[in-house]
Amino acid sequence: MAPATRKDSPLTLACILITILLDMVGYGIIVPVLPELLRDLTGGSVAEAAVIGGWLVFAYAATQFIFSPVLGNLSDRFGRRPVLLLSLLGLTFDYTMMALAPVVWYLFIGRFVSGVAGAAVATATAYMADITPPHKRTQRFGLIGAAFGLGFIIGPVIGGELGEFGPKVPFMAAAALAFANFLFGVFVLPESLSKHHRRPFSFKRANPFGALLSLKQYPVVLWLMLALFMLTMAAQAFPSVYNYFTIEVFNFSSSQIGRTLGLFGIVFAIFQAFAVGPLVKRFTETPVVAIGMLAAVVAFAGISFVGPDGENLIYVYIIVGAMSGLAAPAINGVLSRLVPDNAQGELQGAVNAANSLATVVGPLAATQIFAYFTHHATSVPYFPGAPFLGAAALVLCGVILFIVVALRFDLGHKPSVAAHPKVPEMSPPGQMHIPNPEKEDPEP
Numbered sequence: 001m002a003p004a005t006r007k008d009s010p011l012t013l014a015c016i017l018i019t020i021l022l023d024m025v026g027y028g029i030i031v032p033v034l035p036e037l038l039r040d041l042t043g044g045s046v047a048e049a050a051v052i053g054g055w056l057v058f059a060y061a062a063t064q065f066i067f068s069p070v071l072g073n074l075s076d077r078f079g080r081r082p083v084l085l086l087s088l089l090g091l092t093f094d095y096t097m098m099a100l101a102p103v104v105w106y107l108f109i110g111r112f113v114s115g116v117a118g119a120a121v122a123t124a125t126a127y128m129a130d131i132t133p134p135h136k137r138t139q140r141f142g143l144i145g146a147a148f149g150l151g152f153i154i155g156p157v158i159g160g161e162l163g164e165f166g167p168k169v170p171f172m173a174a175a176a177l178a179f180a181n182f183l184f185g186v187f188v189l190p191e192s193l194s195k196h197h198r199r200p201f202s203f204k205r206a207n208p209f210g211a212l213l214s215l216k217q218y219p220v221v222l223w224l225m226l227a228l229f230m231l232t233m234a235a236q237a238f239p240s241v242y243n244y245f246t247i248e249v250f251n252f253s254s255s256q257i258g259r260t261l262g263l264f265g266i267v268f269a270i271f272q273a274f275a276v277g278p279l280v281k282r283f284t285e286t287p288v289v290a291i292g293m294l295a296a297v298v299a300f301a302g303i304s305f306v307g308p309d310g311e312n313l314i315y316v317y318i319i320v321g322a323m324s325g326l327a328a329p330a331i332n333g334v335l336s337r338l339v340p341d342n343a344q345g346e347l348q349g350a351v352n353a354a355n356s357l358a359t360v361v362g363p364l365a366a367t368q369i370f371a372y373f374t375h376h377a378t379s380v381p382y383f384p385g386a387p388f389l390g391a392a393a394l395v396l397c398g399v400i401l402f403i404v405v406a407l408r409f410d411l412g413h414k415p416s417v418a419a420h421p422k423v424p425e426m427s428p429p430g431q432m433h434i435p436n437p438e439k440e441d442p443e444p
Contacts, residue, residue: 012131013140015181015189016124017147019084022181024151026091026174029159037167041104056111058360063115065356071116071123072346080127081191088182090117092175099171125348129336130192138285138333139277145329149269153262215350221338223405228331229354230398231293234300234391235324236362238264241370241387245303248374248384250311260318267322276329285330286406292327293399295320300392304385324395331402334411366391 075083094114101107125144132140159170215221242261246252252260279288299321306313332351339347366387373386383389405411 011188012190012192013128013143015185016127017143018181018184019088019124020144021147021151022177023091024148025155025158026095026178029155029162029170029174037098037101038104038107040167041101041107056107057363059108060111060115061356061360063112065353065360067116068352068356069346069350072126072348072350072352075123075126076342076344076346079191080123080130081185081189083123084127084189085182085185087117087123088178088185090114091178092182093117095171095175095178099168099175123348125332125352126344127192129344129348130341134337136277137336138280138330141329141332141336142272142276144272145276145325146269146273149265149272149325153265153269157262215339215347218338220405220409220411221335221347223401224331224335224338225351225354227293227398227402227405228328228351229358230394230401231296231324231327232355233358233362233365234296234394234398236359237300237366237387237391238321240363240366244367244370245384245388246314249306249308250314260314263315264318264322267319268325271323271325272329276326279326280330280333285334286403286411288330289327289334289402289406290399292324292330293395293402295323296327296395297392297399299324300388300395304383304388304392306385 071083071087090113094110094117097106097110097113101110125141128140128144129137158173162170162173215225239261243252246260276288279291299317302317302320303314306317335347335351336344369387369390370384373381373383
């Protein structure tokens with residue numbers, strides 16, 4: 001069925017944002033009840049449930065890492081629409097499996113499928129690039145980030161409330177949401193990538209490292225992706241150890257932890273939805289990225305040294321840290337203008353794969369550092385803020401790298417055709433379309 005909706009319709013934009021929002025809501029909705037579900041299935045303790053839950057997170061993130069470039073390349077070959085619709089069906093299957101799971105291994109099957117389906121976020125981002133003029137892409141990527149943030153806010157709240165009716169009820173709700181979004185997409189979502197801009201599927205490009213290697217003809221892109229990877233990996237310290245840190249230092253209750261996380265999510269979403277676009281229009285991407293990353297450095301470093309008497313400072317640093325939401329969409333905006341139209345799916349697949357790798361490595365590193373420095377051994381200094389200080393150092397390296405690359409290649413200005421090298425192996429001669437923002441989408 002081919003919907004009559006135009007690809008530049010507000011309904012199309014809404015469908016893409018809802019797809020991403022529901023992906024995060026579905027992920028967050030199960031967080032409050034997953035421990036209880038695991039205990040029901042295994043009959044074990046909370047600690048044993050946490051071990052299994054950690055492996056479930058690993059399975060989900062690792063699967064996303066592997067399949068993000070696969071789906072990105074499939075969308076470059078067959079179009080964005082079929083990949084997105086199939087991913088929504090995959091999410092429906094995942095949540096249904098988890099709701100009906102009689103044993104633990106059902107959960108691993110569901111998480112595997114969810115990792116594959118969740119990798120379609122890269123396709124959704126490529127779709128957004130397809131339907132957006134180059135000079136407006138950073139603002140639209142900010143909306144994507146806001147959808148992520150909003151899902152992070154409301155997902156756990158919904159899951160916690162529905163969990164009062166049983167640990168499997170939130171999974172049923174998540175399945176219903178995913179299937180409703182699938183139906184919405186069937187009737188509303190048109191194809192965004194014309195056949196003229198499609199290219200053959202390549203196994204070389206369709207693996208995480210192959211996707212990165214295929215971008216080696218864009219050295220600027222690889223350096224910027226490394227800076228983005230540093231930011232994303234460092235950011236994992238916040239959701240991974242924040243709850244443990246505040247309990248250890250301030251003896252926070254679960255409601256206090258939830259309120260502060262909610263505050264972060266709200267401010268983070270506001271910056272991405274309403275601040276990125278105007279700031280980039282006024283100052284260009286380079287200073288916006290630098291401000292966002294430096295805010296993360298200040299927030300992480302500040303939190304790391306807060307003592308038991310500095311509880312109120314946590315709220316200040318959370319608000320400052322939420323300004324880091326400016327960085328990722330601005331970097332994505334730059335990246336999307338440095339590759340041709342028919343490589344947007346591959347680019348976003350590589351970006352999503354790198355982000356998934358960061359979510360595999362980051363939480364493990366943060367929790368291990370926290371455990372090491374909070375162990376009361378005489379040979380190790382007691383420093384529960386160590387993972388946040390490490391995160392600050394990593395982001396600082398990232399912002400220095402970004403500034404050096406931005407100055408070296410003059411990324412503060414819109415690229416011309418010369419900014420795009422020829423890439424004959426990526427598409428047949430005569431079919432590559434390299435956008436020139438100065439010609440195709442002039443500023444009003």
